[in-house]
Amino acid sequence: MTVHPTPILIFRYATGDAGVDDATVWAVEAHLESCAPCRARLADAVEPADRQLLDRVAVGVATGIAAGPAPAKHRWLLRRTGVAARILPWLATVVGLMVIAALFELTFDAMPSLVLLIAPVAPLLPVAAAWSRRTDPAWELVASMPRTGLALLLRRTLAVLTAVVPTLAAASWWTGHSPVRWLLPCLAFTAGALALGGLVGVDRAALGLSVVWSLGVIAPSLAGRRLPVILEAGSWPGWAVATGVLIAVVLIRATDHRRPGIDQR
Numbered sequence: 001m002t003v004h005p006t007p008i009l010i011f012r013y014a015t016g017d018a019g020v021d022d023a024t025v026w027a028v029e030a031h032l033e034s035c036a037p038c039r040a041r042l043a044d045a046v047e048p049a050d051r052q053l054l055d056r057v058a059v060g061v062a063t064g065i066a067a068g069p070a071p072a073k074h075r076w077l078l079r080r081t082g083v084a085a086r087i088l089p090w091l092a093t094v095v096g097l098m099v100i101a102a103l104f105e106l107t108f109d110a111m112p113s114l115v116l117l118i119a120p121v122a123p124l125l126p127v128a129a130a131w132s133r134r135t136d137p138a139w140e141l142v143a144s145m146p147r148t149g150l151a152l153l154l155r156r157t158l159a160v161l162t163a164v165v166p167t168l169a170a171a172s173w174w175t176g177h178s179p180v181r182w183l184l185p186c187l188a189f190t191a192g193a194l195a196l197g198g199l200v201g202v203d204r205a206a207l208g209l210s211v212v213w214s215l216g217v218i219a220p221s222l223a224g225r226r227l228p229v230i231l232e233a234g235s236w237p238g239w240a241v242a243t244g245v246l247i248a249v250v251l252i253r254a255t256d257h258r259r260p261g262i263d264q265r
């Protein structure tokens, strides 16, 4: 929201009017963060009884902070409960899996490339772990932040890709595959998980896509001892188009990701 919200909207926001939709509430909150005049208008719009309650709470919090212990110098607790700590086991699993895939491929050269077969779904479980409220002890805090939603999801996804893509690059370099054969499928599936995640939850979407790919492509390819056509070198234009379309869907349907833990609906 680049213009100031109207006094009527601020009043409806202050009184918790159920007719104000989530997107508008989000925009008002984002605006209030940076606009002191509107914050003052909001303070005036609050009922006197509510204002007294807020004043009492503010005094109580200030007293508690003044009387409490000094802030901890080390932020180990934040690190322990942070996203990085939660996705680390999954990233380690991906690294282990790609090492095994590369060794398998180098050992059994008659088999189709396990590195190429696994690459599309490699980032999915870390992405699910980064966005599932089941694994996030701080999800209530995150859900209450005005700027949660797609931006946060994309930041976490980017963090996962930053770790997973070099792993895939190393495995493909080791086994001699061109990046175009694994990077685009990897990005397409990640975008697909986010797009589908808007409907069913990112963790369910990631798990579902992993299972479908494993049963529908990896298992038959290993059984038939040949790489599917969609992973052949010439299929990259199809993956590029799919990636572009899925990213567009994610951006167009941005409001689907307004809250983490959508999977709990």
Ligand SMILES: [Zn+2]
Binding pocket: 003, 004, 005, 031, 035, 036, 037, 038
């Ligand atoms: Zn304003």
